[in-house]
Amino acid sequence: xxxxxxxxxxxxxxDLTGDTVTADKLLEGVTAHGKDGEVVTGACTFxxxxxxxxxxxxxxxxxxxxxxxxxxxxGTMPNNGxxxxxIKTLTESYVIAQGYHDGSGTVTIDSAEQAxxxxxxxxEGITVxxxxxxxxxxxxxKPQTKTVTPSNSKQTILPDATYNCLSQVTVNAxxxxxxxxxxxxxxxxxx
Numbered sequence: 001x002x003x004x005x006x007x008x009x010x011x012x013x014x015d016l017t018g019d020t021v022t023a024d025k026l027l028e029g030v031t032a033h034g035k036d037g038e039v040v041t042g043a044c045t046f047x048x049x050x051x052x053x054x055x056x057x058x059x060x061x062x063x064x065x066x067x068x069x070x071x072x073x074x075g076t077m078p079n080n081g082x083x084x085x086x087i088k089t090l091t092e093s094y095v096i097a098q099g100y101h102d103g104s105g106t107v108t109i110d111s112a113e114q115a116x117x118x119x120x121x122x123x124e125g126i127t128v129x130x131x132x133x134x135x136x137x138x139x140x141x142k143p144q145t146k147t148v149t150p151s152n153s154k155q156t157i158l159p160d161a162t163y164n165c166l167s168q169v170t171v172n173a174x175x176x177x178x179x180x181x182x183x184x185x186x187x188x189x190x191x
Contacts, residue, residue, distance in 0.1 A: 002037025061100055086110040143167030150174050152191065 004016040019035045026032055026042030034040045046067065053068035060066050060075025067073070078099035085094045088110040109117075109129070122133030144163035147170040148155060159166050177189040 002033065002039070004033070004035060004037030081105075084108075088113060141165055146170070147172060 005012070006014040016033055016035050016037055019033070021032050021034055021040055023040050023043040026040060026044060027047060028042050028045050030042040032040050032042075048067075049070075050067040051070050053066075055066055055068045055073065057073050057076045059077060060073060061077050061079050062075050064075045065072055066075070078097070080097055080099045081102050083097065083101055083105035085105075085107045086109065087094060087107065094107045108114075117129055117131050119131060119134040120139065121135065122128050122131060123135050123137060124133050126133045142159075142163045143165050144159045145168045146157060146159075146166060148157055149172045157166065157169050175189075175191055179187050179189070181187045
């Protein structure tokens with residue numbers, strides 16, 4: 001039987017009778033004396049009280065283990081590693097999958113769409129995604145000049161087939177002529 005209390009000269013030098021140490025609460029390999037004075041060798045293999053931990057299985061990588069709230073948990077969070085994606089349209093967005101990402105993934109504008117983002121395709125004074133436009137608005141124009149004479153019916157003036165716009169339309173004056181007639185008056189001819 002171990003000694004659990006030592007009194008010398010009326011003074012208590014050691015009193016283990018109120019101690020509460022038990023093997024399951026003492027770290028593995030550590031020794032102490034129990035309330036009965038016997039040596040207690042620790043059997044506990046953990047080194048922290050995890051009762052206040054707040055990790056959830058969805059926050060721990062799938063297949064990995066951790067301890068929270070005094071319990072061993074197995075993670076369910078997917079390991080997505082390096083995730084890549086492309087955006088092809090103005091309104092398209094990339095949906096980020098739930099889970100862990102290793103930080104090396106990228107989301108980019110589709111290469112075919114990137115090829116269209118050149119200065120000559122963007123109006124001068126406009127910048128799109130860092131590309132400053134240089135298009136003046138008259139690139140590829142094939143203008144035509146036309147002269148027309150008014151008539152008494154509606155006219156639509158369009159460029160001929162080999163042109164794609166009109167640079168100028170000249171409308172002649174309405175023909176007007178006066179001449180004396182046999183009745184002694186003046187004949188006015190319009191058109």
